[in-house]
Amino acid sequence: MEGKVEAALSIWKDGVEVGSKRYRLEPYCTVYQAELLALARATRVIMGSEASEFRVFCDSRAALDSITNNDCYHPLAVEARENIIVLQRIGKIIKILWIKAHVGVKGNERADKLAKEAALKLKTKADYSACPVSYIKTHIRGTSIKEWHRRYDDRETASVTKAFFPRVETAYPIVRKLKFDQTLTQLMTGHGGFLSNLYRFKLRDSPACPCDSIYDETPLHIIAECAIFSRERQELETEIKIQICTEEIKNIMENKK
Known part of the structure; x- marks a missing residue:
């Protein structure tokens, strides 16, 4: 939103929101990274909770696939997988489920609203700043084309x-x-x-x-x-x-x- 990338968690219990988290990413980060960050941070929140059973809902299939795919080595996906393993070892039940976006699911709509608010209001240091390969490729290509045109135009x-x-x-x-x-x-x-x-x-x-x-x-x-x-x-x-x-x-x- 407005050139900013944010993530958010909406934490619910018995149909009532009991907490929320907002995270700011650097502008060059991707939505995919934001979704993975939210999932990784959700597992951290669960690790600090005394409850024994949890459900995590996410509307990003790409992020969910990355977490369940052991061949995906994105740091956030690895962190989420490792946290889930730890949670399972200590007897906690955690289910991560996909839901369709923008269909009126309260928790998901609330998380979207929190992310938008974070984009407008958060002025803190970024919670995540890893630069995606796609951004680097785009930057290199843009710089190369600019130099290419300069030489092309000058001759x-x-x-x-x-x-x-x-x-x-x-x-x-x-x-x-x-x-x-x-x-x-x-x-x-x-x-x-x-x-x-x-x-x-x-x-x-x-x-x-x-x-x-x-x-x-x-x-x-x-x-x-x-x-x-x-x-x-x-x-x-x-x-x-x-x-x-x-x-x-x-x-x-x-x-x-």
Whole structure:
């Protein structure tokens, strides 16, 4: 809530709430960590109680699966499992059950309310601050893409590719979904059998396009201007409802997302 991650416990006996706990996590923590923290702290509360039978309700299947899976080595899941083993050894009965969220279960609704209040009101030091791998990966990827774009933008090369993808940030999700073959790769880089490219390497006497000698045969010319492909271009414009020109290529690619 509001960029904050919190967890809470609502403790009940004979249909009445007899206690509650609220926990603050660092903003980079995940909801999954918050759910695991609540379960681990619940087992701590039970260890300090004189009662002999307990039921713990949780609406997160992922957190419950982690606790019951001995191959899950998340520290909070391990702590919860170890506490449960200790409780069972001293004769306490503990059942951890899944319940559906937001269906009016009083204890669960109360725990959600406590967590929201914690997000708004708690100003104390975080009760849990372990940084999840997912956050680190996201941070590294974001930093890498930012540096990638700086280099991409500063250099004068890749002019054809930049017409398709002017910014690395917007290119990344599109490129991941494209199925590249030889033709598409040549088209988006300009490094193929285009007369302008062949002329650069002295493999042709002229870069001029067969449609008109005033135009160089480049990928962008073929896509947006070449009269030879006017029929195909018109059919594509009708299909995508966008007039194809060099300035619109980047927008067409972004719409492909």
